[in-house]
Amino acid sequence: METLLKIENIAKFFGATQVLKDISLTVNKGDVISIIGPSGSGKSTFLRCLNLLEEPTRGKLTYLDKTYFSVTKCKDDFVDYARYQDDLKKYEEKLIETEDNYAIYKNKLIEDRNNKEYKIKCKEAKKEFDNVRKHPILKKDYFNKEAYEEIIKNSPSFTISQKEINEIRTHIGMVFQSFNLFNNFNVLDNCILAQTKVLKRKYDEAKEIAIKNLTSVNMQDRMNYKISELSGGQKQRVAIARTLSMNPSIILFDEPTSALDPEMVNEVLSVMKNLAENGMTMIVVTHEMNFAKNVSNKVVFMENGYIVESGNPKEIFENPQTERLREFLKLDDKN
Amino acid sequence: MKKKIFSFFFLFLATIGLTSLVSCGEDSTADNSRLVIGMECGYQPFNWTVQKASEYTLPIDGTNEFADGYDIQIAKYLSEDLDREVIIKRTVWDSLITDLNAGNINMVLAGMSSTAERREQIDFTDPYLTSDLAFLIQKENIPEGNSAENPLSYEDVLRLFEGESLICQRGVVGDELIETYFSSVDESIQHNDPANTYPLAAMDVDQGISFAMPAEVPVCEAMVNISPNNLGILYVDQSFISDVDKEGLSVSIGIKKGNDELREDLNASLAKLSNEERGKMMGEAAQRSAQSDDGSGETTVSEQNIWTLFINNFELIGAGIVDTIILAVFGTGIGLILGIFIAYGKNLKIKDTDKFLVKSGKGILIGLANIYSTVLRGTPMMVQALIFKYGCQAIGLNWGNINFGGDISNFFNGWFIAGLIVITLNTAAYMGEIVRSGLNGIDKGQIEGARSLGMSSTRTSITIILPQALKNALPTIGNELIVNIKDSSVLNVIAVTELYYRMMNIASTTFAFLDAYFILAIIYLVLTLIATGALKLIEKKLDGVKFSFNPFRWARKKEVF
Numbered sequence: 001m002e003t004l005l006k007i008e009n010i011a012k013f014f015g016a017t018q019v020l021k022d023i024s025l026t027v028n029k030g031d032v033i034s035i036i037g038p039s040g041s042g043k044s045t046f047l048r049c050l051n052l053l054e055e056p057t058r059g060k061l062t063y064l065d066k067t068y069f070s071v072t073k074c075k076d077d078f079v080d081y082a083r084y085q086d087d088l089k090k091y092e093e094k095l096i097e098t099e100d101n102y103a104i105y106k107n108k109l110i111e112d113r114n115n116k117e118y119k120i121k122c123k124e125a126k127k128e129f130d131n132v133r134k135h136p137i138l139k140k141d142y143f144n145k146e147a148y149e150e151i152i153k154n155s156p157s158f159t160i161s162q163k164e165i166n167e168i169r170t171h172i173g174m175v176f177q178s179f180n181l182f183n184n185f186n187v188l189d190n191c192i193l194a195q196t197k198v199l200k201r202k203y204d205e206a207k208e209i210a211i212k213n214l215t216s217v218n219m220q221d222r223m224n225y226k227i228s229e230l231s232g233g234q235k236q237r238v239a240i241a242r243t244l245s246m247n248p249s250i251i252l253f254d255e256p257t258s259a260l261d262p263e264m265v266n267e268v269l270s271v272m273k274n275l276a277e278n279g280m281t282m283i284v285v286t287h288e289m290n291f292a293k294n295v296s297n298k299v300v301f302m303e304n305g306y307i308v309e310s311g312n313p314k315e316i317f318e319n320p321q322t323e324r325l326r327e328f329l330k331l332d333d334k335n
Numbered sequence: 336m337k338k339k340i341f342s343f344f345f346l347f348l349a350t351i352g353l354t355s356l357v358s359c360g361e362d363s364t365a366d367n368s369r370l371v372i373g374m375e376c377g378y379q380p381f382n383w384t385v386q387k388a389s390e391y392t393l394p395i396d397g398t399n400e401f402a403d404g405y406d407i408q409i410a411k412y413l414s415e416d417l418d419r420e421v422i423i424k425r426t427v428w429d430s431l432i433t434d435l436n437a438g439n440i441n442m443v444l445a446g447m448s449s450t451a452e453r454r455e456q457i458d459f460t461d462p463y464l465t466s467d468l469a470f471l472i473q474k475e476n477i478p479e480g481n482s483a484e485n486p487l488s489y490e491d492v493l494r495l496f497e498g499e500s501l502i503c504q505r506g507v508v509g510d511e512l513i514e515t516y517f518s519s520v521d522e523s524i525q526h527n528d529p530a531n532t533y534p535l536a537a538m539d540v541d542q543g544i545s546f547a548m549p550a551e552v553p554v555c556e557a558m559v560n561i562s563p564n565n566l567g568i569l570y571v572d573q574s575f576i577s578d579v580d581k582e583g584l585s586v587s588i589g590i591k592k593g594n595d596e597l598r599e600d601l602n603a604s605l606a607k608l609s610n611e612e613r614g615k616m617m618g619e620a621a622q623r624s625a626q627s628d629d630g631s632g633e634t635t636v637s638e639q640n641i642w643t644l645f646i647n648n649f650e651l652i653g654a655g656i657v658d659t660i661i662l663a664v665f666g667t668g669i670g671l672i673l674g675i676f677i678a679y680g681k682n683l684k685i686k687d688t689d690k691f692l693v694k695s696g697k698g699i700l701i702g703l704a705n706i707y708s709t710v711l712r713g714t715p716m717m718v719q720a721l722i723f724k725y726g727c728q729a730i731g732l733n734w735g736n737i738n739f740g741g742d743i744s745n746f747f748n749g750w751f752i753a754g755l756i757v758i759t760l761n762t763a764a765y766m767g768e769i770v771r772s773g774l775n776g777i778d779k780g781q782i783e784g785a786r787s788l789g790m791s792s793t794r795t796s797i798t799i800i801l802p803q804a805l806k807n808a809l810p811t812i813g814n815e816l817i818v819n820i821k822d823s824s825v826l827n828v829i830a831v832t833e834l835y836y837r838m839m840n841i842a843s844t845t846f847a848f849l850d851a852y853f854i855l856a857i858i859y860l861v862l863t864l865i866a867t868g869a870l871k872l873i874e875k876k877l878d879g880v881k882f883s884f885n886p887f888r889w890a891r892k893k894e895v896f
Contacts, residue, residue: 053783162791170789180784184802193798194788239784246788 002029003064004249004281005050005172010059012045012305013082019045020056021305027250027283032276034292034313035285037302038328043285044177046302047252050283051172052165063249068168070158084143091137098129170198173248177255179235181227187214187238188223191245199246206245213241217271233264237271244275251275253284289329293317301325367597369420372410373440374402376425377532377843380557380621381446381586382406384425384840386650391623396422397735397748398832400651405553405620406444409463416604424735427830428506432456435591437728439735442597443589448508450583458592460601462585464613466551467573468512471540471558474567476547481570483552489575493521499546500525502536508583509549516575534843537561551584556621641850648841655837656858658751662826662833663819663866666758667766671812673759674766675801680704681771704767711764717825720757724829727753735830754831758823762815769811773804806877813870817863834858 005027012020019042027033035043048054050061052069061069105122112118136142160168181190191210195201201209214220217237227235236256243251253272257265269291276282276295286292292299293313300310301322309316309325320326376384376395382404385392392401393410402423414421426434431443435457449459467483470492478495481487487495501517501524503510510529518526527545530536537558539545547569550558555568576584588605590597645652681704683697711719727734737749777800785795805812824835835855842851 051787053787166789166791169787174787176780176784176787178778178780180778180780180787182781182784182799184799184806194785194790197794197798198789242788 003027004029004031006060006062007050008060008062010046010049010056010061012042012049012054013057015082015085018082019305020049023059023302023305023307025300025307025310027281029249029281030279031281031283031298032296033283033298033300034296035283035300035302036287036289036292036328037308041303042305043302044254047174047254047283047285050252051169051174053174063168063171066168067158068160068164070156072155072157081143081148084137084145087137091132091135094132094135095129098125098132101125102129166198170246171248172250172252173243173246174252174254175236175239175243175256177258179232179239179259181235181239181242183227185227186223187219187225187227187230190227190238191242194242195245209247210241210245213244214238216244216274217241218267231264232260233267236260236264236268240268240271240275250281250283253282253286255285255287257286257288289317301328303328367419367441367594367600369422370410370413370417370442371422371424371440372406372442372444373424373426373431373434374406374443374445375428375431376400376402376423377840378404378428378446379533379843380405380553380617380623383843386648391620393421393423396424398425403620403623405464405617406446408616408620410444412608413601413604416607417600425830426735427828432589433725433728434735435589437733438591439733441591441594442601445589446586447589448583448585449587449589450508451579453589456592457589458594458598459587459589460598461605462587463605463608464553464617465585466553466617467570468509468549468576468584469552469555469571470569471537471548471550471555471566472546472569473540473543473565477567477569483570486570486572488572489516492569492571493517493524495569496524496546497521498523500527500544502527502539502545502548503529503550504533504536505529505531507533507550508580509551511583512549512576512580515580532843533558534561535848537566538848541565551586553617553621641847641853644841644845644847644850645854648845651837651841652834652854652858655832655834656862658832658837659820659823659834659862662751662755662758662823662831663816663862665755666762666819666823667812667816669759670762670815671766671770673763674768674770677704677708677763677767678770678774679796681708681767682774708764708767711761712768715825716757716761716822717828719761720754720826720829723757724753748832750830751832753829754823754826754833757826757829758819762819765815766812769808769815770804772811773808774800776807777803809870809874809877813866816866816870820862820866821859 003026005025007023007025007027010020010023011018023046025033035046037043045054049056049059052061056069056071058071059069060067060072102122102125105118105125109115109118109122182193185193188207188210191214192203192206195206195209196203199206211220211223214223217240219234219237219241222230222234227238230238240251240256256272257268260268265288269288272282272284272291273295284291284296296313298310299313299316301308301316301324303324309320309322316325317329320329374382376382382402384395385401385403388394388401389403391407392403393407394400395402402425407423410421410423413419424434424440426440428445431440431445431447432453434440435443443457444463447453449462453459476495478487478491496517501513503513506529513526517524527539530539533548533550533554536545536548538561540548541562548555548558552568552570559566559568573581588601590601680700683701685694685697685701689697724734734749734753737752781799781803782795785799786792790798823831823833826833827836827839830836838851838855842848845851
């Protein structure tokens, strides 16, 4: 089976917090991969890293034979560095706070020289300030910043130009939770715009493709509607048609039904099911367990930036290996 | 259609660029071969503006209008006597001396007195008219028997003015005389804030707000025409006035310091003009100034009503309206385009990963955009206009010298272009903020949606973000247009012939101040109403609702809700 997308050791930091820790995944042609997990587990961030809407901090991404992102750094150093920066920030804040405190009592003492209370308080404040100043963070062995920066500098990293990123994005389409349709264009033009501007297709050709895809999502009657005149489910179907019009190899779905009410969820899910049956490669972040169970051929359970468990849906849902997944699925059943 | 609008914009910008080049090459009027005369054209009876040429008038340079008055008769005499071409340039009173020193004109023939203060800046010829001081006063207050032959003594005048207030025009000799001989001598005599023009001061006297207005006899004679039934002249004995102040009561021709050649020529020529001839010219001028603008000489000013005032001056008012509309529309339009650049400049973000050159370049752009919008939004447009005018003069670029000739010059001249530039630059600063708030109001998802399809950031901005931002900002942009329609009136300080300036001229020649300003208010109101309506149409069109007057359609629409 042909491997479309190879994801190796992806990590992502937002400042000092590490959202994705170490994620590797291989996507083959025709795969429908569902990513499930509790909120805040990094599912959406992971998905957005795949088309570089969010740039990973480390890892390697390969589409077919083309590596489009590669940064190799020692992951343990990363955690240390983040912690160090966090500590440094705290230390500086504390330093300012205690110094201010000391200054306040010092000034009070100047005004009122014989006040014993102030004298004691001033002494205490000075002691505290000195303690903070002696914090080990300033010593070299606390964290060797230079050595660390040397590592980063010398670690092989590889980035591609913005133009190449744009090219990759035409192969890896994305459907968002909040649709993100262009409000200043009507339904048909939403599907045509990127085709003519990015893929440089002729207008007539682009229109034909757009109509074909709008028909496949059953939106052919509303081609001239404005986006604001559509319901949520209709918007999401148009968004799928817009992505399809770019003829992508993979489509990423970022919680496509979370913003919809239950009635509309089904119309979107049935469109996605159709796509899967037609052999489209899809990675779906979802809370719809039935979709994950019945449509996908692989389910990935993520928590705290790790892949906890993955396998075919039958294994995952009927015979979960980890305590955490059992708990998660039980909760979901209750709901 | 879009392309047409854009090409029109560029054509306009190109014209502005070209004309500024032309003006750079043009030589100033420093030589004496022509007499380039600066005057207010609104200071009766010395000079004022008329619409039709007659044997007494000379054309005003760069316009389709003509100047009449005592100064014009002197100019004609000088032209004939010295055999030189005469050009009349219209300037506001406060800029006459500046323009003379800048070389835009080579003589000031504007009823200007030779005072010590002025002599520090410019030279003067011998007086071309010497007149007595008199007071404009309500007829009922004139003591019986008072006449030019039987003037009132200084003591009697003081007694008459006791407890009353006096007014004059700002910056003229009469205003100084109030201080010297009246308000400082008798504390009960009040010195009112000077008015901007003699007619305005005379109105004050007519309405009883001020008791009397000191001025030269010919001026008083002209001002009586504001209200012939109510106003009269109080003649006073001249012996109390010192020699220095008497000098101020005579009017002389101002010329640039050191231009002795021209001064000698003028003095020699003026010496040949007898006092009787001068008096006759002045008398006739005063008489003409009393007659209405239509040249028939029958109807007097005070018989005009608001409608005839509007109809008689329709050509002038129309030209003013055209100017105001062009200023507002193009100022807002081009300002919007510049504002987009300023908004993007302010919205630039410096990233840690940028290279040093990119970082510093971005820093400079952000700084420039911020300074621009802070300075231009923090200072009044009137001050900006004046700085622009005198700043350009300082580097040798004089907008007053640009002349396109022909009919178009009636509402399209150098000052107009200067005004357009000022209003555009001013608007751009506000537009920067308006566009920026529009940009910041766009959902980030719109950008992500576009980027996920492979669009570059530039294309995303142009096709997705900017159109939505402008649409959202349309009400505020429209507001700016309405503000510009009204605020373009402050450009009168640099002699832009927009609606307010035209109306001010009409008011000072017809004395119908209340009527003129009432018409002005109505025109501005109508213009802003039209602008509001047009903007509503555009908004509706952008919303996709087809505008229609079909009441059934509206009725059907209501049923839905």
